[in-house]
Amino acid sequence: MDFFKRSRRRPAPAHPAERAGVLRGGFLWVTIGSCALVFLAAFENIAVTAVMPAVSAGLDGARWYALAFAGPLATGVIGMVAAGLWADRRGPIAPLYTSVGLFGAGLVVCGLAPAMEVLVAGRLLQGLGGGAITVALYVVVGRIYPERLQPKLFAGFAACWIVPALVGPAIAGTVAELLGWQWVFLGVVGLVAVAMVMVVPALRGTGGPQAAEEGGNRGFGLLGWAALAAAAVLALNLAGGLPRVGGALSVVAIAVALAAVRPLLPRGTLTARHGLPSVILTRGLVSAAFFGGDVYLPYLLTEKYGFAPAFAGLTLTVGGLAWAGASTVQGRLGDRMSHAAGVRIGSALVLGSLLGILVTVALALPAAVAIVAWGIGGAGMGLMFPRLSTLMLGLSAPAERGFASSAGAIADSLGGALSLAVGGLVFSAAFGGFTGVFALSTAVGLVAVVVAQRAAAPAGLPASDKRTMEVAA
Known part of the structure; x- marks a missing residue:
């Protein structure tokens, strides 16, 4: 899991102007686009909380309510690990395209969902893509921006999580009342596409793999543990509805989740x-x-x-x-x-x-x-x-x-x-x-x-x- 470290220390060959700022010259649109992607992922994460009661009532999905939130968090872990490993080996372009595509597909599935089960499936896709987006963008920042500008980008990413917390719930609630909760999902799809278009030109020349390092097998092992932990969390959400054996299966799922997450954390x-x-x-x-x-x-x-x-x-x-x-x-x-x-x-x-x-x-x-x-x-x-x-x-x-x-x-x-x-x-x-x-x-x-x-x-x-x-x- 060294992609964070390597992404921050690698200089940017594509932009030799050392005095450029994050909102100047060749960095302007990629900065806006990258921050917009983080903002939109954060907005969806926060805004959905405000409208989910209406979604649950409209789709008669009270029993799926918790899974609609827990599921994306679980699959997001898989996305984080997978995007980092992929970017290390093949460069950040393919992981970023794929993660944005998964996130957008999840939005469409949620917005068109005829039943709560379908909406939960869309939320799982959202989580997988959303977890990978930030990691892929970290690698992109390390490839494109000089090291002296990288802290400003990371501070901007942090701000893109704070702003949705301030305005997201109110906007989402208003949209749900005026247009329907479906547009809280569908209305973001076009904005994600526009943000990605801003980033694409700056990705040229960043697609090569980073230097191979030892420990690759260990990295794929971490991906397996992440997948197992996510599967255990999803099983935990479903086990409670099973008669007679639900309680026992829930205990087993918790034990498996804790065992799987152990290798992903410090000893x-x-x-x-x-x-x-x-x-x-x-x-x-x-x-x-x-x-x-x-x-x-x-x-x-x-x-x-x-x-x-x-x-x-x-x-x-x-x-x-x-x-x-x-x-x-x-x-x-x-x-x-x-x-x-x-x-x-x-x-x-x-x-x-x-x-x-x-x-x-x-x-x-x-x-x-x-x-x-x-x-x-x-x-x-x-x-x-x-x-x-x-x-x-x-x-x-x-x-x-x-x-x-x-x-x-x-x-x-x-x-x-x-x-x-x-x-x-x-x-x-x-x-x-x-x-x-x-x-x-x-x-x-x-x-x-x-x-x-x-x-x-x-x-x-x-x-x-x-x-x-x-x-x-």
Whole structure:
């Protein structure tokens, strides 16, 4: 998994103008197109959360609700690993074309889906393509841009995830109300094509394979483990509906998923070993807790409080604003707050947020309580995630930072996927519903707070690395 590392250090032979900026000369359109692709993938990822209650009602697919979110996260892991391996061996052009094609095909399938099962199939394609897009673009950036410009591109990619969190849910909810939820998917297809057209001219001359390195067989082994983990998550979503044997099969699926993800993570991650393993595990647990609640909050507000889709989506915007604001604040704090303190405070805020929503559901409190609580959770994520990324790099040897970066992304995706899969089983159980789902997320958040105590900076790591935190935010 060294494609992250190699993509960032390779100079760009196609653009010799050393003083060019990312929005100047030959870089203008490829910068806009690359950022647009990341933005559209992020928009779909976030916007679908706001409209899925309407989709579920229109297609009578309540039992498939969790899989519609967990599935793309699981297949996204396969896309990440596969695109990196493919780009290492054949160059980034074919992986990028294929990933964009898969993502677009998934959008079309979802938009035209006559049944929830078909929509879930489209979401699996979306996840596979979306997971691969970012990795392929990282390699493209390494091939095209001089090294001094690459941090600006990565910061731009990060911003392309923050902006959809602010505007995506409201836009998606409005489109669903005025035109129908189908256009939340179909309306993006044309924009993806336009963004790709901007990138294509800059890809000429970047198609050759990178230098062969040892460890290729190990790379294909990682792809096999990623595929097994994804299959286990999908099986977990389906096992609960089987009579008599569903419970036993669910336990087996969880065990297989954990066994398969182990080789993809630093040694000692699943046992919360002090340092880097605990940092990676904290990322996975916090993602599982936060996004396990994120998916069901609009559903709760739509079903129990009668919110329209657009207004329910605005609650996610509250969380996005809080996330962006807290990311800015932690960057300004710098040395005045240690990375470990940021992680501990952030995880505690996420736990408090989920506990507040659980109390709201259990006691039938006003919806405003849950909305405010979600803002607190977003602030916790914004405070801790840049610090987790900085710790992750600081605790890794230079030669292992590519593997650590991919491990962090995999922990995020599979943590969320497993949480959503188990949450779906709880939601459909007789004792579950919204109370059960938010109780599960709260329990995962509590474990995250405990593990966060073991995520500490190594001796000699500066208390802040401003550039790293800006990119990570």
